[in-house]
Amino acid sequence: MKARTLNLLAGLTAVLTALAADPLTEWLQKGLLEEEVNRDLPAAARAYEKAVEQADAQRTAVATAVFRLAETYRKLGRTNDAVAQYRRILEQFQRARVPTQRLTRTG
Numbered sequence: 001m002k003a004r005t006l007n008l009l010a011g012l013t014a015v016l017t018a019l020a021a022d023p024l025t026e027w028l029q030k031g032l033l034e035e036e037v038n039r040d041l042p043a044a045a046r047a048y049e050k051a052v053e054q055a056d057a058q059r060t061a062v063a064t065a066v067f068r069l070a071e072t073y074r075k076l077g078r079t080n081d082a083v084a085q086y087r088r089i090l091e092q093f094q095r096a097r098v099p100t101q102r103l104t105r106t107g
Contacts (some may be wrong), residue, residue: 023050024051027048031045041098063092
């Protein structure tokens with residue numbers, strides 16, 4: 001059973017390493033290591049909390065990028081493209097902190 005867990009952990013670590021060496025992935029890897037190998041659940045919980053914080057930060061950054069894209073489309077006169085991006089923010093990023101004054105009007 002322990003060998004199977006270690007193999008699973010090694011496989012997950014390999015996949016996560018292949019994805020990228022970003023802070024979110026690093027915290028997730030640390031959480032897996034602490035939880036499955038070291039059996040240090042408080043340390044695993046701290047690492048997973050940091051991973052969630054990173055994910056929230058990335059979500060805010062993505063929402064901001066989508067908003068900036070919408071603004072750029074609006075400035076280019078690509079109103080339909082701008083509206084589509086504003087709608088995307090309203091649908092996918094309701095809790096992200098992005099400026100909302102333009103989300104209710106265009107032009």
